[in-house]
Amino acid sequence: MTKNTSSPEKAFVTKVDIPPHFTGKLDGLTFAVKDLIDIARHPTECGNPTWARTHPTAVVHAVCVEQLLTEGARCLGKTVTDELAYSLIGQNHFCGTPLNTKAPDRVPGGSSSGSASVVASGLVDFALGTDTGGSVRVPASNCGIFGYRSTHGRISVAGVNPFAPTFDTIGVLAKDAETLTKVISVLAPNTGTLNEKQREVWVLDDIVAICDEEVQKAFEGIVGSVQHTSLSDILGVPTTYKELWEAYVVLQCTEIWSTLGAWVEDQQPEFGPVTHNSFHNIAKNADRKKIQNWICYREWFAEKIRGFTSKQGVLCFPTTPSIAPLIDTVGTSPSARTSGDYYPRALAIDAISGFSRAPQISLPLMTVSEAPVGLSLLGEPGTDQALVQLASSKGYKYKR
Amino acid sequence: MTKNTSSPEKAFVTKVDIPPHFTGKLDGLTFAVKDLIDIARHPTECGNPTWARTHPTAVVHAVCVEQLLTEGARCLGKTVTDELAYSLIGQNHFCGTPLNTKAPDRVPGGSSSGSASVVASGLVDFALGTDTGGSVRVPASNCGIFGYRSTHGRISVAGVNPFAPTFDTIGVLAKDAETLTKVISVLAPNTGTLNEKQREVWVLDDIVAICDEEVQKAFEGIVGSVQHTSLSDILGVPTTYKELWEAYVVLQCTEIWSTLGAWVEDQQPEFGPVTHNSFHNIAKNADRKKIQNWICYREWFAEKIRGFTSKQGVLCFPTTPSIAPLIDTVGTSPSARTSGDYYPRALAIDAISGFSRAPQISLPLMTVSEAPVGLSLLGEPGTDQALVQLASSKGYKYKR
Numbered sequence: 001m002t003k004n005t006s007s008p009e010k011a012f013v014t015k016v017d018i019p020p021h022f023t024g025k026l027d028g029l030t031f032a033v034k035d036l037i038d039i040a041r042h043p044t045e046c047g048n049p050t051w052a053r054t055h056p057t058a059v060v061h062a063v064c065v066e067q068l069l070t071e072g073a074r075c076l077g078k079t080v081t082d083e084l085a086y087s088l089i090g091q092n093h094f095c096g097t098p099l100n101t102k103a104p105d106r107v108p109g110g111s112s113s114g115s116a117s118v119v120a121s122g123l124v125d126f127a128l129g130t131d132t133g134g135s136v137r138v139p140a141s142n143c144g145i146f147g148y149r150s151t152h153g154r155i156s157v158a159g160v161n162p163f164a165p166t167f168d169t170i171g172v173l174a175k176d177a178e179t180l181t182k183v184i185s186v187l188a189p190n191t192g193t194l195n196e197k198q199r200e201v202w203v204l205d206d207i208v209a210i211c212d213e214e215v216q217k218a219f220e221g222i223v224g225s226v227q228h229t230s231l232s233d234i235l236g237v238p239t240t241y242k243e244l245w246e247a248y249v250v251l252q253c254t255e256i257w258s259t260l261g262a263w264v265e266d267q268q269p270e271f272g273p274v275t276h277n278s279f280h281n282i283a284k285n286a287d288r289k290k291i292q293n294w295i296c297y298r299e300w301f302a303e304k305i306r307g308f309t310s311k312q313g314v315l316c317f318p319t320t321p322s323i324a325p326l327i328d329t330v331g332t333s334p335s336a337r338t339s340g341d342y343y344p345r346a347l348a349i350d351a352i353s354g355f356s357r358a359p360q361i362s363l364p365l366m367t368v369s370e371a372p373v374g375l376s377l378l379g380e381p382g383t384d385q386a387l388v389q390l391a392s393s394k395g396y397k398y399k400r
Numbered sequence: 401m402t403k404n405t406s407s408p409e410k411a412f413v414t415k416v417d418i419p420p421h422f423t424g425k426l427d428g429l430t431f432a433v434k435d436l437i438d439i440a441r442h443p444t445e446c447g448n449p450t451w452a453r454t455h456p457t458a459v460v461h462a463v464c465v466e467q468l469l470t471e472g473a474r475c476l477g478k479t480v481t482d483e484l485a486y487s488l489i490g491q492n493h494f495c496g497t498p499l500n501t502k503a504p505d506r507v508p509g510g511s512s513s514g515s516a517s518v519v520a521s522g523l524v525d526f527a528l529g530t531d532t533g534g535s536v537r538v539p540a541s542n543c544g545i546f547g548y549r550s551t552h553g554r555i556s557v558a559g560v561n562p563f564a565p566t567f568d569t570i571g572v573l574a575k576d577a578e579t580l581t582k583v584i585s586v587l588a589p590n591t592g593t594l595n596e597k598q599r600e601v602w603v604l605d606d607i608v609a610i611c612d613e614e615v616q617k618a619f620e621g622i623v624g625s626v627q628h629t630s631l632s633d634i635l636g637v638p639t640t641y642k643e644l645w646e647a648y649v650v651l652q653c654t655e656i657w658s659t660l661g662a663w664v665e666d667q668q669p670e671f672g673p674v675t676h677n678s679f680h681n682i683a684k685n686a687d688r689k690k691i692q693n694w695i696c697y698r699e700w701f702a703e704k705i706r707g708f709t710s711k712q713g714v715l716c717f718p719t720t721p722s723i724a725p726l727i728d729t730v731g732t733s734p735s736a737r738t739s740g741d742y743y744p745r746a747l748a749i750d751a752i753s754g755f756s757r758a759p760q761i762s763l764p765l766m767t768v769s770e771a772p773v774g775l776s777l778l779g780e781p782g783t784d785q786a787l788v789q790l791a792s793s794k795g796y797k798y799k800r
Contacts, residue, residue, distance in 0.1 A: 021689045038658060056666035063658055063691060070692040153553035153757065156695075160657030166556045186692070190699035258438065258463055260560030266456030287422050289461060291471040292586070295556075299590035346491045357553065 001230065002327045003104045004097055008121035009115035011098035012077040013054045014042060024071030025182050031068060034115045036077040036085055038062040046161050047081040047092050047111075051267030062159025064128060064170050064187060071186045076124050079114025083275040084260065085130055085163045087111055088138045088346055089330050093272020097327065102144045103371040106324035109139035110387050112173065114274050116143040119173045126174040126183055132163050133252055133352030136171030137362045137376065142324035144364040144372030146174040147344035148184060148388065151381045152357035166257035169353045177392045180361075191359075191384040197381065199390055200313030207232040207352075210345050212322040215373055218366040219318050222375060231352070234308050235301065241348035247301075248351040250294045252285035300357045305356035309380040313353070314390065319362040319374030321345035352378060355386040359384040365393055402727045403505045404497055408521035411498035411514035414442060417476040424471030425582055431468060432527040434477040434515045436485055438462040438559035439526065446561050447481040447492050447511075450669030464528060464570050464587060470684065471586045476524050479514025484660065484673040485563045487511055488538045489730050490745055494674020497727065498746055502544045503771040506724035509539035512573065516543040519573045526574040526583055531565050533652060534573030534750030537762045537776065542724035544764040544772030546574040548584060551781045552757035555587050564655035567754045569782075578760075584785045591759075591784040597779065599790055600713030606630040607752075609716040610641045610745050615773055617720050618766040622775060626716065631752070634708045641748035647694045647701075648751040653771045655684035698755045705756035709780040714790065715752070719762040719774030722746035733794025752778060759784040763791055 013035050020026070038058035045052035069075065080095045089241075090113030091097045098117035100108040108117050112129025116139030119127050127138040131149040140147020148171050155170040162168060170246050174180035184191070205228050208216055232238045239357065256279075263269070264279050271279065309315065325342060354358040355380065358381050362374035379387040409415075413435050414466050420426070438458035439442050445452035461469070467477065480495045490513030501510040506515050513527025514541030521529050524796035531537040531549040539552045540547020548571050555570040570587065574580035584591070608616055632638045656679075663669070666677050671679065709715065725742060735741060751762040758781050764773035779787040 038662075040668075056662040058679050059661045059665050060657055060688060066654070066688050067695065070689060151564065156658075157653060158562075158565050158655035162562065163560075166553065188699075189696045190703055254463055254466070255556060255558035257460055258556075261459045262438075262456040265459050274461055288460065289470060291466050295467065296589045303590055355614050363798050 006096060006099055008099050008101060008117065008123060010082055010096060010115035011121070012280050013045065013095060013114065015077040016042070016075060018069065018075035020074055021069045022072065025186055026068060026071045029073045029125040029179060030076050032115055032118045032124045033065060033075060033078045034081050034112050034127070034129045036081050036161045037065065037128055037131050039065060039075065042078065042240055044161060046085070047083040047095060048269060048271065049094055050208060050267055051084065051328045054267055058159065060159065064155040064160070067186055073292060076222060079127060080119055082111035082113060085111040085135055086278045088134050088276055088343065089325070090139060091330065093275065094222070100143050100198045103324055106109060106142065106326055106371055108181045109142035109324055111135040112139050112171065113147050116140060116145060116173050119145050119175055122175070126172055126179050129171045129173055130160060131171040132167045133248065133347055133354060134307055137319050137348060137350060137360060137374070138174060140173055140320035140362040141319035142372065143277050143376030146177060146364060147374065148172045148180055148360040149353055150188055151191065151359045151384055153231070154384065155190065155235055155381070161260050164252045164259065166255060167252060173245070177388060181385070183390050184388055188384045191382055192386050194379065194383050194386040194390060197311065198309070198313055198383070201208050201226040201316050201377070201394065204229065204231055204315050204317045206232055206264040207349055210321055211297055211318045213319050214368045215366070218368050218373065219375065222365050226396045235304050241345055242346060242349045244348040245344040246346050247294045247297050248354065249256045249330040250286055251298060253283040254288050254291045256284060260396040261397060302356040305352065305358060306380060309358060309378070313376040314387065316351065317376055319349070321349060323368050323371035323373050359382050359387055360389055361387050404499050404727060405754045406496060406499055408499050408501060408517065408523060409591045410478055410496060411517035411521070412477040413445065413480055413495060413514065416442070416475060417519040418469065418475040420472045420474055420781045421469045422472065425586055426468060427472035429473045429474050429525040429579060431473050431604050432479045432515055432518045432524045433465060433476045433528070434462070434481050434512050436481050436530050437465065439465060439478060439573040441625045442478065444561060446485070447483040447495060448669060449494055450667055451484065454667055462772055463556035463758065464560070470758060479518055481510035481671060483766060484511060485511040485532060485535055486675055486678045488534050488723070488743065490539060492729065493675065500543050500724060503724055505712055506542065506726055506771055507730055509542035510725055512571065516540060516545060516573050517769060519545050519575055521609050522575070526572055526579050529573055530560060531569050531571035532567045533747055533754060534646045535646065537719050537750060537760060538746060540573055540762040541719035541774030542772065546577060546580045547762040548572045548580055548775065549760045550588055550643055551591065551751055551759045551784055553656065554591065554784065555780070562659050564659065566651045566655060567652060572768050577788060581788050581792070584788055592784055592786050594779065594786040594790060597711065598709070598783070599775070600715055601626040601716050601794065602629045602713050603627070604629065604631055604715050604717045606632055607690050607749055610721055610748070611662065611718050612722040614768045615722055615766070618677060618743065618773065619770050619775065622765050623716060641745055644748040644751045647697050648683040648747050648754065650686055650690055651698060654684040657686060668681045693755065696797050702756040705752065705758060706780060709778070714787065715778040717749065717776055719776040721749060722769050723771035723773050744748070757781050759787055761787050764769070
């Protein structure tokens, strides 16, 4: 069994020391920034050498970084990302695999792999990531820390490299609920309200059922006495994770190729083998003429989820279908990473908030075979801050 | 008085003939695409020669273009845009000024100038534009056609050049309400519901009051018997258009410089004099450290508008504070275009939907001094289709 023995520091691609602009709500807190997000006078390399070579150095900080500096936080570095954000695994062919401190024989998860790693190692208090199809939630779950995907469109992506715009969001990885609560109050102000009804917690039974058996057991042991529903019940028709996964892949890949295809074809970038396959075989070959059917599906799905979360309460399910894959099992072969249906199941779970543009918080509450797994709460769009407060009030507090 | 005698055809930067993928809801309709939006195998020049030279040719259509082709529409060309979408005027230093057919001595409005021009000239049935701070609504108002700004984040911007991401939206210019209704049903499915209460129309008196007197008179003559409110009433504190304008400029400019600043500094592009000033003096010099205050302001404002439109009804006001400026008065000097406070007033009116991420429809209902002016309806986010249907049901139908 391969154990990642690299230093926690290697999760940084570069270290900086940018003092806060002013004092504020984040006084005394340190943070790191995924290398898909601009820091002034540093290249935004997006984890790929051809990208770095073909793009100019950032002249200003991304808007979300300005927000944190304005409120008193100090920036300590930029962190490793999967190439162009295109993976949930957390292994970069060029930058290596950031250490998963709590499970060193397992991958950290991606694409915000370095951001999760430096938080889990205690090198910073929190870190910025981006989450399109799970890129903050999956590494948070794998590394045993708090993770937050924001309501789509709520936090500015100006100065952040686009990938699949209707799914792209800013997210945060944090050491504890108190830190995350403060950071969300800065990045997504005015998202603090859930009425009494909306504070009910509902487990999605059909999502729990697609998780590994040991994750199901751990989940049942921790949720306590809550109400139960299912995606099929909410949608009003039977559904499967394969349907969500198929819809997500076509929607995401069509957007990815519109966003990055011209650069790929023009530059023929040097990619690691997995990323090469993702762009040249998967994104490029999406059946674009099917997009309208899946857009209609997505908006129908979104309306059902919004209807439920606005009237009934928040949805609860494991963040990932299993603990992080072993480093040995994913390797660098494009086919290996889908072994055991890990990838389709993870993407399907992540697509619930993706489709519905809803905020989601992953809490480091479970341990299975000595590795962490997250428990997620998903709420109505625009209730980001209330969601993390709800998690705390329900006693979903992380204890190291 | 300068009269634009250029041919209507010059509003195209290139003509194409792309047949639909399938038959569908848009059978028989033709459209054009602003040259900020990708058409496969054509450069997306964004109205600027340096941009064209430094970016690869698009390899696929933008997602929104695929949606239209899938549903039976035929694409006939790409249209002139203000450079990088950065103006509400509609004069491009390199491509010229697209003809405003109904008022040839006046500017067409921008930045979707060519898209408005080809629709008003009858060369296509509808056209795609983008609207960040008014770039569809202003040319619709100036040219006497229908204009639609979508709910933010609802229509994919994959394959569309970014400008200020929390404000960037896809919009449509159309010859009539029936065409617009069909196009919205394709681009923004599942946005068709307004309850009885939400169908009330409320005039924003303080917005009407900042319009030219002759526009106020025309507006009062056309709205009929509706209810009255004001921005100050909805916000619960007195406000002025200068406050909205200041907030909008800081928010937009901070995002613009994060999005395009690195390219501007790296390439030192050839710009027309107005665009040069906009990038090098306005966007670059925004006080980025103030961004957090204005983000909090924007989200507070958005919540108030959403609260009103979700419970009370749609907001109604003139789309622009005056008829289109005369070509002579705007010229190519950076200072001229703000004469008579036209620009701050127009940006302030446009910022209402910008801040609140709300859909807005501009209807070609007014004529002042023989030039068109639009009347706007603004609704709750996610009610795009219902909004255009409401306009039709209220008798706000355009008659040539």
